[in-house]
Amino acid sequence: MAEIRADMVANVMEIYVAEGDSIAVGDTIVLLESMKMEIPVIAETAGKVTRLAVSVGDVVQEGDLIIESE
Numbered sequence: 001m002a003e004i005r006a007d008m009v010a011n012v013m014e015i016y017v018a019e020g021d022s023i024a025v026g027d028t029i030v031l032l033e034s035m036k037m038e039i040p041v042i043a044e045t046a047g048k049v050t051r052l053a054v055s056v057g058d059v060v061q062e063g064d065l066i067i068e069s070e
Helices: none
Strands: 003-005 011-014 028-034 039-042 045-053 065-069
Touching: 028 065
Parallel strands: none
Antiparallel strands: 003 065, 011 028, 028 039, 045 065
C-alpha cells in the first residue's frame, strides 16, 4: 500500500481520481492551492486508488493523507 500525503498546508482545489481508479507514475492526483500558488500532487507509484481522503474545498495540513493506493 502506498500513501500520498500533503507536503504543506493547502486548500484542495480539484480532484482528478476516484476510488477504484488506476493511476500511473506521473499522473496528477489532486490540485492544491497555497499562498495563491497551484500545486499539482503527482503519483510517484502506479496502482489503484483504494481510499480518497479529501474532498474539494478541504484544507489539508502538512502530513495529512490525500490518497491510499495499492
